[in-house]
Amino acid sequence: MKTVGNSDVGRVRQNNEDAFRFGRIDDSVCWAVVCDGMGGASGGQIASTIAADMVSKKIEKCYNKSMSESSIENMLLSAITTANVTVYDRAIADEFLNGMGTTIVAAVIKNNHANIAHVGDSRAYLLKDGTITQLTKDHSLVQEMFDQGQLSRAELKNNNLRNIITRALGVSEGVEIEFNNTDLKKGDVLLLCSDGLTVEVSDEEILKLFGSTKFEQFPAKLIEQANKAGGKDNITVVAVQG
Amino acid sequence: MENYVGKRLDGRYEIIEIIDVGGMAVVYKAFDNIDNRIVAVKILKDEYLTNEEFRRRFKNESKAIAVLSHPNIVKVFDVSYGDRLQYIVMEYVEGITLKEYISQQGTIEIREAIYFVTQILRALQHAHDKGIVHRDIKPQNIMLIADGTIKVTDFGIARFARSDTKTMTDSAIGSVHYISPEQAKGSVMDAKTDIYSVGVVLYEMLTGKLPFQSENAVSVALMQLQSEPEKPRNINPDIPVGLEQIVMRAMQKNPNDRYQSASEMLMDIDEYKKNPNIKFDYSYYVDRQPTKYIPSAQEIAREYQKQVSRPAQQPTQPPRAPRQNRSEQEQKAAAARKRTLAVLAALLAALAIFAAVLVHLYSKSSNRVDVPYLVGKNLQAEVLGQEAYEDFELVYEYDEESKDEAGTIVRQEPEKGKVEKGSTITLYIATGEDEKRVPDVYGFEYSSAQSILKAENFEVRIEKEANNDREAGTVIRTSPARDEKVAEGATITMYVATADDQEPVEVPDLMGMTIDEAKDALEEAGLALDSSRTEYRASSQTRGQIIGYESLGESVLPGTKIAVYVSTGQLPTAATTTTAPSTTTTTAPSTTESTTVTTTAPSTTADSDVTVSTSQTSTTAADDEPVLDAEG
Missing domain, CATH: 1.10.510.10 (Transferase(Phosphotransferase) domain 1)
Incomplete structure (x- = not known):
């Protein structure tokens, strides 16, 4: 199993408010986290850093090899809820940090199987056998409108409401986390990313780049592509190969 | 992004406290120590500071917003687009x-x-x-x-x-x-x-x-x-x-x-x-009637009601009596001669029917009416709701090109002839010249003011005016004045305070100097040498020396050009004249002729902490983007 990750401020923003972490626990277990911060006067950099740090530390501390899939999910649940409360407390304590928050997408991969938890519109994709599948559903206003048939796929893309998300860490005491899971066979790639990538690069283009790039270069290549297409937001990509 | 409470922006806005933290900016309450009032300062997050496109759009939008001047809109007083800081100063509203x-x-x-x-x-x-x-x-x-x-x-x-x-x-x-x-x-x-x-x-x-x-x-x-x-x-x-x-x-x-x-x-x-x-x-x-310049809703409602409730038009019948009388008379007359006249009666009856048909045809054509000539009338005042035009279906189109007063009918189709009652007449109505209000740019730096006025499609003329109370380069007033209603595309004259100190200066003593020396002395005093009017005069003084000058011993406004009189070095003889042969530079005793003094070019600073210096030259032609970065 290999993991590689990269983040870039993009071509428009001043600061990078994304945060990411990844690590390996042993030969068959690794983990990754991507967070996209928002709000507050300091723009969520603090929120995303707190969340990424807390969740990674929690995973590293609590993981043990006898964990079943449901234990892993519980661990993620616990880690993310703690992160939520921490960010929230900080946000209300300092008026300057009022309103800050962050998305999160976190994965633990064990024995070729990945458990993914997410809140917000950062995503997890599975690249396998020449196909790309989005594993997580965005917690966003436009996604819900699309689900209810009120928006077409084309209207999704440049919608001026696309920035409105329905869930985030740090904006209230409680948070609802969504779980997904997938097999990750040898050669398959699990991709975690912030929306800075997906607003600029289509799923097809991601797949195409995957086919023509060495794995180690993949995140960097994707970032390059996103910047070429405009780089309007911070871009973060972490790739895990089975 | 730092918390600016307790700090001072551009030496002017003293930040007091945070009012609100938003997604894009933090709003502070501040004290403007120049205008001596409490203001709200919205400091934009530095999210987009380095992005050219954002900064340009922000600049343009904020200039446009700054033009909004209405008692029901929170006024924007100032906008700053520095390299390190972008903020908007607004009216502080207590409520x-x-x-x-x-x-x-x-x-x-x-x-x-x-x-x-x-x-x-x-x-x-x-x-x-x-x-x-x-x-x-x-x-x-x-x-x-x-x-x-x-x-x-x-x-x-x-x-x-x-x-x-x-x-x-x-x-x-x-x-x-x-x-x-x-x-x-x-x-x-x-x-x-x-x-x-x-x-x-x-x-x-x-x-x-x-x-x-x-x-x-x-x-x-x-x-x-x-x-x-x-x-x-x-x-x-x-x-x-x-x-x-x-x-x-x-x-x-x-x-x-x-x-x-x-x-x-x-x-x-x-x-x-x-x-x-x-x-x-x-x-x-579907309501196809154009809504711009609509006669008042009341009028339309009334008009609509009338058209809807009007009973179906009946062709007007000519009175029946004469025909009846005639046939009656015929019948009475024929009563005596029944048989022989039965045929006649039948013939006459046929005639009567024929006449009836003719009459009917006639009445059908009396269903046609003349098209009224409405060009030149005012729609609202003279046409709408008038009984005379009830027979027609009026359709309105708007003519934006026409110079006529708004509401005047400038064209109609058809223009004349006879039409069926209830036919459509299309009226072309002048929308009148668009009027706009003159934006309030009083106090604005002249090039921003110019951009703002130009953005409103006004023509701009700049007049310099001496004014001690105003900062040089700022607009004192405009003509027409701010908030006045003027036609679109009108010319607005901006009166800009001149840079010069308006205290009169004494013309220095130039006697005996050379032209060059005099030029220096004048410039030092804030005046200028008017070399195009240098006069050469006969004098026993050394050639090239100044023997006299304009406004000798007087005080004049700065910038005034002084002409000097230079000695030819020779007393007048019959052959020579007092003035030097022509004004060509080669024969004159002075060395180089210089052009009139120009004022310094505008200096720009990128540092948002330094108050801006203003340009002193007159208008730059098509300059929509002031060079200055920080505007105080």
Whole structure:
């Protein structure tokens, strides 16, 4: 199993408010986290850093090899809820940090199987056998409108409401986390990313780049592509190969 | 991004405390130590500081916003686009938001709601006239002052970046309740978008409820797109029908079915105020009548009523009596000669029928009428509702090119001839020259002022004027004056304070100097040498020496050009003249001729902490982007 990750401020923003972490626990277990911060006067950099740090530390501390899939999910649940409360407390304590928050997408991969938890519109994709599948559903206003048939796929893309998300860490005491899971066979790639990538690069283009790039270069290549297409937001990509 | 409390911006704005932290900016309360007043300073997050496109758009938008000057709009005083800092200085409004007021009060009394919405619409019309759509009208953006004055805030500035900034629905929810369907879809937004939002605000004030309410923010957005709101009168039966109709019209899903402008909505509200029992004639099938410059809603309603209720036209029958009499007479006369005249009678009867047919044909043609000549008449005053034109179906088209007074009929089709009653006559009505208000640029640095005026499609002329009280390079006043109504494309003269110190200076003693020395001495004194008027005179003094000069011993305004009289070195003889042969430079004793003194080029600073220095030269031709980075 290999993991590689990269983040870039993009071509428009001043600061990078994304945060990411990844690590390996042993030969068959690794983990990754991507967070996209928002709000507050300091723009969520603090929120995303707190969340990424807390969740990674929690995973590293609590993981043990006898964990079943449901234990892993519980661990993620616990880690993310703690992160939520921490960010929230900080946000209300300092008026300057009022309103800050962050998305999160976190994965633990064990024995070729990945458990993914997410809140917000950062995503997890599975690249396998020449196909790309989005594993997580965005917690966003436009996604819900699309689900209810009120928006077409084309209207999704440049919608001026696309920035409105329905869930985030740090904006209230409680948070609802969504779980997904997938097999990750040898050669398959699990991709975690912030929306800075997906607003600029289509799923097809991601797949195409995957086919023509060495794995180690993949995140960097994707970032390059996103910047070429405009780089309007911070871009973060972490790739895990089975 | 740092917390600026306790700091001072550009040496002028002393930051006191945080008022609000938003997604794009932090708003502080500050003290303006030059104008000596409390202001609100909105400091933009440095999110986009290095992005050229953003900075350009921000600059343009904020210039446009700064032009908004209306009692119901929070005024923007100053905008700074420095390298390190971008901020907006606005009127500090002491009051609560309409949102807070509504939650305190529950429902708003009808009269008060009308009072508020009237002010909001006026603010919007002012902005729309200047091409600015608010796009985020909601009670959170509407300030209410203790005396009942409404001030709409948060126009446009930094809005365009909003779609790139992540926000939680809870923060966005405030907007979601008021967004128009086209906003929800991401379609084009224009003035009618604001109208929709105003409709929702009015709905909320009158009923105490939002038209689309749900715990789930997302459902609200969906409802904006698909659901019909509950009729206000179902919630509060005290709401008069006309008022409900106004709300519903503003909230039509299809923008074309709404009021097309704030003024249009205001007109209906005025009608309602005059007669609270009014019922408008609104039905939302296709209404092809252009709505601009419409005769008052009342007129239209009346017109519509008339056309609908007019009974079907009958061809007018000629009186029947003569025919009858004649046939009767015929019958009486023929009574005696029954048999022989039976045939005659039959013949005559046939004739009678023939006559009847003729008469019928005649009456059909009397169904035709002359086309009235309406060109030159005023639609409202002389045509609408006039009985003389009742026989026609009038259709209105608008002629924007015509120079005639608004409402004048400039053309019609058909122009003359006979037509069937009930035919259509298309009237082309002049919309009149567009009038605009002169933006208030008093006190603005002249090149910004020029850009602002040009953005309004005015022609600009600059006149320099001495003025001790104004900072050099700023606009003292304009002619026509600010806020005056003028025709579009008119020329506006800006009177700009000149840079020079207006204290008169003594002309220095130039006697005996050379032209060069004199030039230096004059420049030092803030004057100039007028070398085009140098005179050479006969004198026993050394050649090239100055023997006299203009305004000797006097004090003149700085910048004045002084002519000097130079000795030829020879006393007058018969052969020589007092003036040097021609004014060519080669023969003159002086060495180089120089052009008139120019003032220094504008200096620019990129550092936002230094107060700006202003340009002293006269107008630069097509300069829409002032070179200066920081504008104090």
